[in-house]
Amino acid sequence: MDFWESDDLAAHRDAARAWADANVRPEWAAEQVRTGCHQTPELHARLAGDGILGAGWPPEYGGTDVDLDFARAVFDELARRGVEADGWSTTSMVAHTILQVATEEQKHAYIPAVLRGEMLIALGYSEPDSGSDVAAAKTTAVRVPSDGTGAPPGGTGAGGTGASGTGASGDWVINGQKMFTSTAQLASHVFVLARTNPDVPKHKGLTLFLVPTASEGYACQPIYTLGGQVTNATFYAGVRVPDRARIGGVDEGWSVMKVALVYERGFGSSTSLEQTLARDLAAWARAARRPNGTAVFDDPLTAERIGRIAVDEEVTRVMSLRLGWLAQRGELPQIEGSMRKLFWTETIQRHYSDALDILGADGVLAPGAAAASGAPAGGEFEHDFRAAVVTTVYGGASEILREIIAERRLGLPRSRRA
Amino acid sequence: MDFWESDDLAAHRDAARAWADANVRPEWAAEQVRTGCHQTPELHARLAGDGILGAGWPPEYGGTDVDLDFARAVFDELARRGVEADGWSTTSMVAHTILQVATEEQKHAYIPAVLRGEMLIALGYSEPDSGSDVAAAKTTAVRVPSDGTGAPPGGTGAGGTGASGTGASGDWVINGQKMFTSTAQLASHVFVLARTNPDVPKHKGLTLFLVPTASEGYACQPIYTLGGQVTNATFYAGVRVPDRARIGGVDEGWSVMKVALVYERGFGSSTSLEQTLARDLAAWARAARRPNGTAVFDDPLTAERIGRIAVDEEVTRVMSLRLGWLAQRGELPQIEGSMRKLFWTETIQRHYSDALDILGADGVLAPGAAAASGAPAGGEFEHDFRAAVVTTVYGGASEILREIIAERRLGLPRSRRA
Amino acid sequence: MNLDFTDEQRALRETLRDFFEKESPPAVVRAAEPLGFDAALWRTVAELGLPAIAIPEDHGGAGAGSVELAIAAELLGRSLAPVPLIEAATAGRLLASHAGGAVLEPLVAGERLATLALHPAVRDVARLVPAGAVADLVVVLREDALLLIEQPVKPGPAIPNLGAMPLADCPIPADLVVLARGPEAVAGYHLAVRQWRLLTAAALVGIASRALEIGLDYVLQRRAFGVLIASFQTIQHRLADNATAIDGARLLAYEAAWADDVQRPAAPSLAAMSFLFASETAFRTASESLHFHGGYGYTLEYDIQLYFRRAKAWPLVAGDRRAGYAELAHLLYDPPGPPDDRPGRKDDPPGPPVAHLPHDPPGPPVAHPPNDPPGPGEG
């Protein structure tokens, strides 16, 4: 038994910092805050160009020989500079899913394009009337004879690379609406969950499609959020895609979703989940002074909360380690991933609330306030407090995760009425 | 608007203390701990003899002119001396219920005997297979022709006072078992919830009976508990009672229960619910010293928890005030009583856990440890920690109370499957 | 004991409830962001005389008290009205005791706006003053001197913040006015901060009540897994816990206001208690209601986020909640306070005689529609 991290990044930190110095423009972080879009196309192109996106992937699908730990160190460094890559996260989840469930032909068609940075994929699961109950999707896909004009599956970017048999099984026409299609404003594709059979129980009539955003009948509208991100509602009015855009079997979408959701819950993600709130708060509290001159950190009420955050962060870390270890053993850890996501998101919401309390009146200060009144960490705690709100909802609400644990780990009967 | 307490006890405290000095033997508290029976017959006789039990009751049913505030001050003083009167609490609840739902004849038969201390009534609601789901009671009562030998309703103690028409409507034969019949070891009667109609929905076939414990076929077995109390299982094997032992209409037991449960949740109780944990902990923490000589109370982590307990105690107090005020206005505050009981019991469990933590290693010391190692307050915190465990279960489990609030205050649909 | 409002209080409540519902719907609240101040609404509030209702009549006010202000604050909280009524009313009462007619008259007339710094000034600046960005006058304590600052230029540079409060750092100019010095000045300032806290407690009760209703409305309309969200037991239980806490918070807030009006010895601790309990209750209620909305709760389009942000920010501007509990414990239990100094208890003059618990059969329980903000005693 040993708990050495497999992804020891220390050795790569300097190189990652150098890469970021050379490739990351300082204004990108502010630009992401301003636009609410947590993806920067120019950066993505550079990550692809230097083979960082392809690190750790099989060479036959475009994987590069860049060290995966270096790639992770780069994403850590980006996070440290306030530059997010949400679009890459969702793209990577879908690419992992494709690797697991798609045909060899599709893998060759899509994964290399993804790793070259030419495809950016948003998730189209939620709908206006179905969030947690994702299997209740009403968006439909109906099979029609191929009209021979169907765009190649890679859309404008991916080209027809290696794809063959176009239209062999007919096309699909998609109608409906998706909610919270984050990064759709930049995406080349949306991974759309659609109902292909309305006559069977809801989990049994679903199919997934990779829909090019260049398609006719597709539209995208912004949705503004509490954390500042701009997500989207996307609309599908008679959008036509060829059958090779279908990922997984017809009406087998639910088992594809199960794979995709394991990745969404943080398993196998190449972006960083390192938590540093306890350390950041401690740094602030050791520097900050009470009116009487003592360090805020010397107040046991402050230290106690920071200690508690540190414990929960370590529990999250060791739960993440377990995911990596199970991956090594070739498992797809659905229950363990649910546990980690549940524990992590429920605790960080408490942590950020505690963090603002520790800051006292300064805790209310938002980014932008720094110049006027010395907001701690430039208002980042306040921003993160707002952003944390959504974590217990996306990628499986806490209630759904508890249900998975209750039913599959503990063997409890279904609690919901059908 | 004003928040003056109606039950200002201050004026009566000296008199109550003098009464207790004259009437309470110092060994009773220890005797109750030793026996686990929270009722002392000799004390009860004295309370009755001096008219304290009858304080505040209508004179026509044996009420006395003893001031109700004095009576409450006496019960406060008893609590302070560690002498409980649980048997009086349940008796008083049932007497209140009788006053509200019984016939004039029954009121005259039972209430004066109660106030003279001759009847002590235990609650027979729960069964081995039904606790929270009290309406699922399986104990049966079947009507049979009167055999003319039925004991008078007051049993050995209450005599046939004022009762007439004995056996006019036949007798009842009761079979079944009740759990958690607290104080049954001393009680003259058990207030038994029985099924009188098995052919209707469970809430509609119940009836309540006042069953003398002197009845043939009745038996009582002790149940030992975490808090040290000894409660009982009681058994009813062909127990025969006359029809005048029936309280409320046949098959109308559920509406009688609703009244009885409001009283059980603390409404109208004449015993004290004063909470003093914050004050008691503060007293300990101001006297206790850390190894470095500072008072434990000067540790912000200690003071913070005590402050939090004080807030919850005040919220409980003001919720209790509201119950008294609604009573003044002639209401039977089922929702407000549920809220108070829910809030009070859920918070005191946290409080006692916090209290032991504050005491540190000394927090584990139980009563009896005092001589050996200076247990704080003679181990009372530890004892109360154990005793608090049951509060979220008896008299309406927290889950049931939340359901009442959700359905009746908030108008939410029923969440349980029938 | 009488937990009912008086007829006058009831009338005030009904008037203000209609007023805030009509004049401060969510559209007005949103339009006033991020500053959190609607000048037109403030003029109307001032014309109603609200900032001066608790100023003594001989100073031109309406001579009402903290209970009346708490009624106004609760309704302001319900609608998140972007007007600094709590600050203005609190500062006004303090100035009525320490300033002359020249200062007070324009305040009572609603022509000028005064506010209160919640933290004593350090050197030459009063930091994070609520309404500091829009006030003509700021009252602040520096050491043992109660100072009055004129703000010729307003709004000053408002500081972006979580709660859309018109917050500012207010520099203390050389030409300040010293209102008072010494223990009396310090006591007056602390009384004002205490009153700000108990009124903010009432506002938080309003926030919590409305956040609960918004959550209820949502779960009673939306379906998931084929049933109303409202039928899930975990959601029901959390709503029930929140409804319970809100009842407690409301009772406590009005008890604190009453104790302030009749100058109970427990008034300081009750103000602290009501502020702490209302803070926790409002945040938990708003947070859980937001979560019940699923992804929609995170969007700016839905109103619940307006409540969520203010529930956290409005009390936080007074400082760390957790430290507040420790201070409360010392307030309660440091010598030489009597050990059970609670309102209506011993060492209080007894109240008027009140009837005992009834033993006559009461009427049926009274149902309260969930969307009707009741009196504090009525839950």
Added chain:
Amino acid sequence: MNLDFTDEQRALRETLRDFFEKESPPAVVRAAEPLGFDAALWRTVAELGLPAIAIPEDHGGAGAGSVELAIAAELLGRSLAPVPLIEAATAGRLLASHAGGAVLEPLVAGERLATLALHPAVRDVARLVPAGAVADLVVVLREDALLLIEQPVKPGPAIPNLGAMPLADCPIPADLVVLARGPEAVAGYHLAVRQWRLLTAAALVGIASRALEIGLDYVLQRRAFGVLIASFQTIQHRLADNATAIDGARLLAYEAAWADDVQRPAAPSLAAMSFLFASETAFRTASESLHFHGGYGYTLEYDIQLYFRRAKAWPLVAGDRRAGYAELAHLLYDPPGPPDDRPGRKDDPPGPPVAHLPHDPPGPPVAHPPNDPPGPGEG
């Protein structure tokens, strides 16, 4: 990284699991109350050599480490075995470093029982020493001296306590033995207390796991309102939260034990973390499982109360949990610690090369029966 036990560890676990299940069923636990010590069971445990498994081989022990002791502690916790194995093993390791063969040999042979005082002695008494009522030897720190006390008369007067621990105040006689003095003595003592904490963390994981199972068994058998209690959503969600926390607590406890064995710089903070997290997890799990039992949970007849009391008492004897968090923060963030001193991270020598995340399709998820205590990595 390898979260599996070694073959030897796995064999040890299976042996001990069978042993404790057979030798320490609830009837044995109850029979040993209130003292909390079963002399016959202790003899068997000693004969198995358990107290000496982590004592170096050149001192006659088995030369194993904290991970092996944690395995034993977890299983002891599961069965609430009334034997002071954690205390004896911890004191034995400390004595192996500071005492001679005359002291150590009878311990290794299982003829005598040593324990550790968790708090430095004040004047002439070591207070609330776990196993103090049944130990022949007590190790305690007084100022900078590590003392060995012989207890000729035992059991001393045991102190009744919540957790049925053989607790005693141990007087320090005049003829004490000074094992060591100065910084080395203090460091040795603190290392031992730290090891007691991480082993108690493992025991609490065992308590929590078994308490969860007892709760599961109950809710899967009993019905209310016409359905299995297990089908209520509020109960399911609490069980799921507890199962999650238990997985975390188990991982953390074994990480702390591993870090102790390989002397990671983070070992002290991990011991503190695992102790705190396991304490909270065990108490919440036992408390909620007890509540799921309804009235039966309060009766002595059901086993859950045995777990509830020990979940609270066993860690509490080391002091106030909340103060422990504050101490942890200082341990982590007071200079001169590196800011991210965590195991397996920078300033650690890198571990052996490990394969990266697989991109090949993995097999199906592995199901774990809920009643099987798995290895720490397996949840």
